[in-house]
Amino acid sequence: MTTALTGRAPLVFALRRLGSRPEIILGAILTLVLGFLVITPLAEALRDAFTYQPYDLAYRRDAEVGAFTLFHFERIFTGQLSLALFYRPFLNSLIVGVGVTAIAIVVGTALAWLMIRTDLPGRSFFGFLAVVPYMMPSWVLALAWLSLFRNSRYGGGEGMVTYFFDIEPPNWFSYGMLPIVICLALHYYAYAFLLMGGAMESVDSELEEAGATSGISKFRRLILITVPLLLPALGSAIVMTFIRVLGTFGTPALLGLPVRFFTFSTQIYAALKSRNAGDGFVLALVLVVMAILFIQINSRIVGVRKSFVTLTGKGFRRRPVRLGGWRWPLVGMVSLFMVIVVAFPLMILAWESLMLKANDYSLGNLTLHFWIGGATESLQTGDPGILNNPRIHEALWNSLKLGISASIFNGLLGLLVGYAIVRGRGSLMAKALEAISFAPYIFPSIALGAIYIGIFAQSYGPIPALYGTFALLILITVVKNLPFTARTGVAAMHQIDKSLEETARVQGIGWFRRMWQIILPMSRSGVVAGMLLTFISAMRELSLIVLLVTPTTMVLPGLIYGYQEQNQPQHSGAVSLLLVIIIFIVNGLVRLTTGQSFSSRKKPDAERAERAVAH
Amino acid sequence: MEEIKLRGVAKAYGRAPAVRDLDLTVSPGEFLTILGPSGCGKTTTLRIVAGLEDPDRGQVQLGSRLVFCRDQGILVPPEHRQLGLIFQSYALWPHMTVTKNITLALKEKRLPADEISRRLDDALERVQLGSMRERYPSELSGGQQQRVAVARLIALKPSILLMDEPLSNLDAVLRTEMRGELRRLHQDLRATTIYVTHDQVEALTLSDTIVVMNDGIVEQRATPYDIYHRPETLFVAEFIGDPRINRLDGRLTGDGRVEFGDFALGLGRDPSSKSGIIAGAVRPETISFSQSEKPGAIRVTIDSIQPTGSQTILHTSGPAGRYTVLQSGFVRAKPGDPAWIAFDPEAFNFFDPSTGRRLDA
Ligand SMILES: Nc1ncnc2c1ncn2[C@@H]1O[C@H](COP(=O)(O)OP(=O)(O)O)[C@@H](O)[C@H]1O
Ligand SMILES: [Mg+2]
Numbered sequence: 001m002t003t004a005l006t007g008r009a010p011l012v013f014a015l016r017r018l019g020s021r022p023e024i025i026l027g028a029i030l031t032l033v034l035g036f037l038v039i040t041p042l043a044e045a046l047r048d049a050f051t052y053q054p055y056d057l058a059y060r061r062d063a064e065v066g067a068f069t070l071f072h073f074e075r076i077f078t079g080q081l082s083l084a085l086f087y088r089p090f091l092n093s094l095i096v097g098v099g100v101t102a103i104a105i106v107v108g109t110a111l112a113w114l115m116i117r118t119d120l121p122g123r124s125f126f127g128f129l130a131v132v133p134y135m136m137p138s139w140v141l142a143l144a145w146l147s148l149f150r151n152s153r154y155g156g157g158e159g160m161v162t163y164f165f166d167i168e169p170p171n172w173f174s175y176g177m178l179p180i181v182i183c184l185a186l187h188y189y190a191y192a193f194l195l196m197g198g199a200m201e202s203v204d205s206e207l208e209e210a211g212a213t214s215g216i217s218k219f220r221r222l223i224l225i226t227v228p229l230l231l232p233a234l235g236s237a238i239v240m241t242f243i244r245v246l247g248t249f250g251t252p253a254l255l256g257l258p259v260r261f262f263t264f265s266t267q268i269y270a271a272l273k274s275r276n277a278g279d280g281f282v283l284a285l286v287l288v289v290m291a292i293l294f295i296q297i298n299s300r301i302v303g304v305r306k307s308f309v310t311l312t313g314k315g316f317r318r319r320p321v322r323l324g325g326w327r328w329p330l331v332g333m334v335s336l337f338m339v340i341v342v343a344f345p346l347m348i349l350a351w352e353s354l355m356l357k358a359n360d361y362s363l364g365n366l367t368l369h370f371w372i373g374g375a376t377e378s379l380q381t382g383d384p385g386i387l388n389n390p391r392i393h394e395a396l397w398n399s400l401k402l403g404i405s406a407s408i409f410n411g412l413l414g415l416l417v418g419y420a421i422v423r424g425r426g427s428l429m430a431k432a433l434e435a436i437s438f439a440p441y442i443f444p445s446i447a448l449g450a451i452y453i454g455i456f457a458q459s460y461g462p463i464p465a466l467y468g469t470f471a472l473l474i475l476i477t478v479v480k481n482l483p484f485t486a487r488t489g490v491a492a493m494h495q496i497d498k499s500l501e502e503t504a505r506v507q508g509i510g511w512f513r514r515m516w517q518i519i520l521p522m523s524r525s526g527v528v529a530g531m532l533l534t535f536i537s538a539m540r541e542l543s544l545i546v547l548l549v550t551p552t553t554m555v556l557p558g559l560i561y562g563y564q565e566q567n568q569p570q571h572s573g574a575v576s577l578l579l580v581i582i583i584f585i586v587n588g589l590v591r592l593t594t595g596q597s598f599s600s601r602k603k604p605d606a607e608r609a610e611r612a613v614a615h
Numbered sequence: 616m617e618e619i620k621l622r623g624v625a626k627a628y629g630r631a632p633a634v635r636d637l638d639l640t641v642s643p644g645e646f647l648t649i650l651g652p653s654g655c656g657k658t659t660t661l662r663i664v665a666g667l668e669d670p671d672r673g674q675v676q677l678g679s680r681l682v683f684c685r686d687q688g689i690l691v692p693p694e695h696r697q698l699g700l701i702f703q704s705y706a707l708w709p710h711m712t713v714t715k716n717i718t719l720a721l722k723e724k725r726l727p728a729d730e731i732s733r734r735l736d737d738a739l740e741r742v743q744l745g746s747m748r749e750r751y752p753s754e755l756s757g758g759q760q761q762r763v764a765v766a767r768l769i770a771l772k773p774s775i776l777l778m779d780e781p782l783s784n785l786d787a788v789l790r791t792e793m794r795g796e797l798r799r800l801h802q803d804l805r806a807t808t809i810y811v812t813h814d815q816v817e818a819l820t821l822s823d824t825i826v827v828m829n830d831g832i833v834e835q836r837a838t839p840y841d842i843y844h845r846p847e848t849l850f851v852a853e854f855i856g857d858p859r860i861n862r863l864d865g866r867l868t869g870d871g872r873v874e875f876g877d878f879a880l881g882l883g884r885d886p887s888s889k890s891g892i893i894a895g896a897v898r899p900e901t902i903s904f905s906q907s908e909k910p911g912a913i914r915v916t917i918d919s920i921q922p923t924g925s926q927t928i929l930h931t932s933g934p935a936g937r938y939t940v941l942q943s944g945f946v947r948a949k950p951g952d953p954a955w956i957a958f959d960p961e962a963f964n965f966f967d968p969s970t971g972r973r974l975d976a
Contacts, residue, residue, distance in 0.1 A: 012688030017669060020692035502667055503706040505693045507720035507771060517719060521710045 022511040027420035027429040031436060034417075036461075037479050038439045041448075042288075044455040045281045049073070053278040072278040085267065085279065090286070092256075093246060093264040096180055101241045103185035108192025108237065114334065116200045119320040121331055127197070129338045133190040135583045136342075137540040137557060139250030140576055141183040144345035146254060147352050147569065149174045154258040157359035160348075164361065176261040183251050186341050188244060192237040199233030239298050243291045247444025249543035250557070254564060265446040265543065272450055272547055281454055284447035291442045346580065352573030370570040386574045395559040396578070398470070402555055403538040403586075406477040410485045411531035413478065415523060418489025419515075423498075437486035440479050445543035452476050453547055468550045476548060477538045485530030492526025493519075532590050539583050616643035617678030617774045617807055619664060624673030626659055633659040635831040637673070641809060641824075646801050648810045650818040651828035652854070657811040660828070661777050664809060665700055666693035677775060699773035699806065703780045705764040707752040713739075714748045717767050738766040741803070742796070758789045765800055776806040782817060794820060815855050819843065827851045845964065849971040852896045852964055858928050858939050861902070863895045864968065873965075876935025877913050880960045894968040899941035901962035904929065905955045906948060912955035917948050931956065 018025060049072055052063040056071060063069070076086045114120050115127040149169045150159030162168050172178060252263040262270070264287050271280035323330060356367040370385045386392045417437050424430035440448065452475075456466035466472040496519065504514050520527070542557040549558040556579045563572035619641040626634045634656040641647045649657045662668040664675060666682065669690065675683035677698070682691040707716050717738060721731045739745045742762035752760055761781065768776065781797065782790045798821055801808045812818055818825050819839045827834045827842065827850070835847040846852035852860050865875040873880050873893060880895075905912060915931040915938060922928075927946040931938050931954060940956060948954070965974040 009686060009688035013685050013690060016688065016690040016692075020666070020669075020690060497704060497706070499702045499704050499706040500708060502665075502693070503700060503702065504708075504719070506665055506667070506696070506698060506700045507723070507767075508694045508697065509720055509723045510694055513723060518708055522708075 023420050023423035024427070024429060026416060027424045027427075027433055030413075030417055030420055031429055031433045034433070034436045034479075034482070037475070038436050040460070041451040041455045044460075045285060045451040048278060048454050049281040049285055051278075053276075055276050056278060072282045076279060076282050084262075086283070086286075089262040089264050089267040089283075092177065092262060093287075093290075095177065096184065096252070096263055097242050097245045099181040100184040100188060100245045101238055103181070104188040104241050105192045105234070105237055107185065108189040108194075109196045109234075111189070111334070111337075112193050112197035112200055114330065116197055117321050118323050119327070120323060120334070121327060126334050126338065129342060130193050131190050132342050133187050134194070135536055135540070135587055136187075136345075136580050137250065137542060137560075137576070138184065138187045138248055139254055139542060139561075140345050140349065140580070141186055141341075142179070142251040142254040143352075143564065143572060143576060144348040145179050145183055146174075146564075147348045147573075149179070159359075160361055163359065171259055175255050175259040179255045180252050180261075180263075183255065184245055184248065187251075188241050191240055191244070195233050195237040195240070196230065199230050235298055235301075239295050242294050243442065243444055246287055246291060247446050247448075247543055249446045249546050250561065253561070265444070268446050268450050269547065272453060277454060280450050284450040287444045287447040288442065291444055295442065346577065349573040349576050352569045353571075353577060355570055358567070358569050370574050383568065383571060386571065386578060391554070392556075392559065392571075392575060392578075395554045395556050395575075396582075398553060399539055399555040399557075399579070400582075401470070402473055402477060403535040406474050406481070406538045407531035407534040409474065409478045410481050410534040411527045413482060414485030414489035414530040415492075415515075415520065415527050416489075417482075417486040418491075418493040418523070418526075419519060421486075421490050422493040434486075434490075438483050440481075441483040443480075445480065445541065446547070448480055449476060449544050449547040467548070468553065470553045472548055473545055473553055473555070476544055477534065477541070480541075480544055481530075481534040481537055484533050488526045488530040488533075489523070492523035495526075496522050528590065532587065535586060536583055539579060539586075616805055618643050618676070619775060619807055619809065620674075620676040621660075621664070622674045622676075624660075624663060624670045624675065626656075626663060626668065626670045632831050634663070634670070637831075637833060639826065639833065639836075641807050643807055644805050645823050646798075646808045646810065646821060647824045647826060648812060648818040648822035649826050649828055650812060650815060650854075651834075653813055655828045656831040657813075657828055658779055661700075661779050661809060661811050664775075665698060665777055666691065666696050696775075697773060698775040698777060699768040699771055699804075701764050701768065701776075701778040701781045703783055705752075705760045705781075705784075707760055707763055707767075709752050712749050712751055713744065713755075713763050713766075716752070716763060717770050720767075720771055734770040734772075738770040741769055742766045757785055758793065761785065761789075761793055762796065765796060769800065769803065772804060774804075774806050776801065776804060776808040778808070778810045780812055780814075781810075782812075783814070790817075797821070815857065819855075827854060829854075845973075846896070847973050849894060849896065849966045849968075852966070856898060858899050858941060860896045860898050861938055863897065863936060865893050865895050867891055867893055877933040878958070880958060880963070882960050882963075892968055893974065894966040896964045896966065897958060897962050899928070899939045900943075901959055902938065902940045903957045903959070904940045904942045904946075905957075906946075906952070907955070909955045909957065912957040915954055915956055917950055917952045917954050919950055920946060920948055922946060929954070 050068055050070070052060070052065050052067050052069050052071065054065055056063050056069075057065070060071065063071070076082055079085075111126075111130050115123045115130065120126070146159065148160050150157070151162060151168045151171065151174045152158045153171065154175065158168070159174075247265060249265045249269060252261075252266050253269065255261075256263060256266055264283055268280050268283045268287070271277070271283060351361070353370055354366045354368065355361070356365050356369060368385070372385050372387050383389060383391070417433060421430045421434050421437075424433075443451070452472065453467060456463070456472055456475075459465045466475070500522070501514055501518055504518055509517070540557060542561060545555060546558060546561065549555060554562075556575060560572045560575050560579070563569075563575065619639070621637055621639040624634060624637040624639075625632065637656075637660060639660070649660060651657055659668060663670050663683075664677075670683065672685070673683075674681060677696060680691070681687070681689050682696055683689060708719070711719065714735060717735055718731050721734060726734075735748075736745075739748060742765050744759060744762055744766060747755065747759065747763075752763065755763065761784075764781075778797065782793055785793060794817060797810075810817075810821060819842075822839055824836065825839055825842045826836045829850050835842060835851045837845070837847070842851065843855055846855065849862070853862065863875050865873040865880075867873055868879075871882055873882060873895065875895070903912075908914070913933050915933040918930040918932055918937075920927060920929055922945050924945065926941055926943050929940045929942060929946065929948075931940060933956075938956060966972060967974055
């Protein structure tokens with residue numbers, strides 16, 4: 001060997017070695033790209049919060065844009081306006097968050113217990129119904145509430161209750177804290193139901209049986225075995241609900257803004273809409289800090305979040321608890337609940353969409369105009385019915401584009417991230433990637449949207465200015481759903497024994513072919529689950545994109561919010577229905593076409609992806 | 616047929632060494648078995664040969680090709696080493712039919728279609744699975760799955776074959792049957808083979824050469840006969856053989872005799888120049904056993920009797936030691952009965968108890 005070669009040898013070797021470990025190259029690329037997408041926005045938001053923004057010049061003539069300042073913090077925490085800007089919304093968000101979480105957890109857990117542990121008649125049907133809210137936008141209930149209980153004092157005219165019974169509901173009942181908590185709780189119970197149900201199903205096995213055979217009493221078995229086994233799931237259900245509620249925008253906006261009831265999310269929206277970015281970022285940061293603190297406190301209380309619960313599934317079932325005389329009363333109650341939560345709101349929306357004149361609920365007022373009619377100047381603002389309305393068609397097309405492209409990107413990312421994490425297990429890169437892909441989970445949606453405005457308003461590094469582009473909507477949707485798809489990808493990858501890929505490798509099959517022929521087909525159901533979750537979330541999500549949409553990039557949820565703001569209940573009702581129907585259809589189609597996979601009975605449902613992140 | 620050559624190969628996971636300073640040469644066409652207790656580094660060695668694991672030091676050469684040498688910047692990834700590997704788990708792709716499992720790699724090599732179907736037919740016929748081509752692995756029994764894994768290799772025709780405990784998932788009957796199958800695979804392919812196992816019966820029945828590994832190093836490399844009869848170390852002596860070899864600690868008297876607790880042996884040879892403590896090892900079947908008194912025999916008491924039909928394992932104890940005896944035939948006795956045993960000095964192997972290494976006259 002010549003000395004020249006020996007001198008280069010270590011480098012050559014290092015490169016070849018890297019070349020023979022695709023998971024490291026892949027992991028490094030993913031870590032860099034995702035790190036950029038997740039960490040820089042946070043850094044940018046921090047910077048903007050601590051420096052003067054153009055908007056601030058109105059208050060501080062001498063300020064230099066970009067110079068360091070605590071101005072925003074002073075304004076928000078100690079200034080004259082701090083009560084309205086910060087403390088009241090903070091308190092409101094906290095109360096709403098805690099209240100909704102408490103109710104949702106109790107309701108969700110009780111339902112899960114009924115469906116999984118008891119002999120409730122029709123429980124599998126109810127079990128299916130119970131997760132339907134998951135496929136609906138969270139603010140559908142708020143729309144229904146307004147239709148029912150609106151009073152004439154704040155725009156929009158009287159609601160059904162006033163129309164039919166001639167009772168005008170008081171403000172505290174029609175708007176503000178109470179209806180917000182109720183509407184959100186009746187939506188978010190579905191998440192608790194999913195998580196607790198999943199845990200109950202898999203816990204339902206040997207451990208408890210072991211307890212039974214070793215002669216521990218029924219009650220002590222519950223306390224000693226069942227509860228500790230369910231605690232981790234309970235912990236994640238609490239955290240998940242709380243963070244989602246903190247970040248939700250639609251319901252607090254629809255039910256709160258008419259009476260100037262602000263939560264953090266609506267306050268952030270107001271700040272950013274009035275171009276007061278600095279304040280908005282401070283509030284968004286506080287929201288992120290609240291989420292992190294909550295996770296910390298919760299994990300202290302619930303303890304180390306070990307995943308006792310395996311995801312692998314429907315274990316065998318014990319003999320169900322007999323409800324006895326309670327059977328039929330409980331069926332009645334559960335049916336009523338499902339009607340209130342699922343059927344009723346959709347029916348009200350349908351009704352709203354069929355009214356010629358708003359606020360007139362008489363049968364004679366029914367029309368199909370807002371579905372199939374053309375542009376009629378005298379009716380509403382002259383917007384044509386949804387089937388002839390180019391604005392709606394465009395928003396629908398945009399929504400579908402967003403859902404489809406985000407879910408394709410996310411499916412791919414979930415697969416690749418899962419692969420890089422599982423194959424690189426133990427390396428620093430894998431740990432970094434795991435942390436980064438989980439990070440968006442702790443960003444309440446509205447805060448993430450606010451932060452993304454901040455960073456992508458101008459060109460940033462290699463990325464051009466994205467504000468107002470469709471790409472930004474796709475980007476934020478992908479990032480926000482990354483924790484779910486990544487976790488699902490990891491779970492799917494764990495099911496694939498390493499030797500299956502190594503065999504292929506030794507037989508001379510290259511990396512791309514291995515991914516295509518072996519890894520992808522074997523993790524298909526997990527990947528599809530992640531994609532479906534992303535699709536649903538992209539279609540129904542308002543909080544995430546409400547700050548980012550522009551008239552040219554309008555999507556259905558944004559359009560609905562706009563109609564509601566402009567007092568066009570027929571349009572908002574019709575479009576909401578359309579949205580829900582599309583989600584139902586896609587969900588059904590995906591389940592039908594990909595249900596039977598070769599080896600596992602596991603269906604690629606979004607619920608699975610939802611659960612994956614909680615462990 | 617290609618040679619496999621490892622020189623100075625070492626690999627540690629974190630700070631725990633799995634393989635230390637391994638030199639190993641497998642001659643072209645040889646069937647070599649790496650035998651050792653669980654955790655001794657067998658799988659690691661095999662994975663290093665396959666390229667699935669990079670050693671920290673050393674060289675790996677396959678045929679005339681150097682496939683790993685850090686100092687020269689050489690690293691050939693597994694997909695270019697052109698070898699065959701059978702895992703303990705068979706590693707059949709569950710989402711592909713038997714046919715697809717066998718032909719995937721052939722298609723990847725862009726072999727002509729008629730060549731592929733010829734190899735497929737041939738391989739399936741060889742393992743007698745012709746009627747199972749369209750089945751999925753989950754629809755096959757364990758033995759059939761194993762045979763698909765074998766057929767996959769037959770079709771691929773590698774010149775080097777690596778197997779990692781391929782029989783350990785099978786039941787006893789199938790195991791015997793598949794042993795023959797694997798030996799046949801080796802002969803058909805005439806591939807240089809490394810077979811990894813912790814089962815000494817597999818090693819003794821299958822191999823041309825056995826390498827006994829312990830704690831990351833090679834204890835001995837020899838033919839099955841020599842491994843059994845002339846163990847190089849105490850570890851090998853005690854690891855090989857069922858029932859276990861008898862280990863007796865004795866003292867050299869300096870006049871060509873060894874004194875053990877219950878008896879002394881005149882060796883007519885002196886296993887060591889200096890007198891001192893010595894470890895003797897003697898296989899149970901070389902001890903002669905009698906239930907009536909014999910001149911020169913040592914009187915022992917029978918502790919337990921395990922007849923297996925054609926032979927009987929007896930655990931006995933004398934005044935100063937315990938001895939395991941393997942006697943052919945069905946011995947009828949009960950615990951507590953007296954018996955007489957005698958040793959053949961030629962059957963003894965001697966070791967230095969401090970180093971564990973063999974001592975020869
Ligand atoms: N991927 C790994 N990470 C850490 N330690 C390992 C890994 N693989 C093997 N080891 C350790 O290396 C030693 C040798 O393992 P292995 O080669 O699998 O042994 P064998 O196949 O002989 O049972 C063992 O102590 C084992 O715990
Ligand atoms: Mg092993």
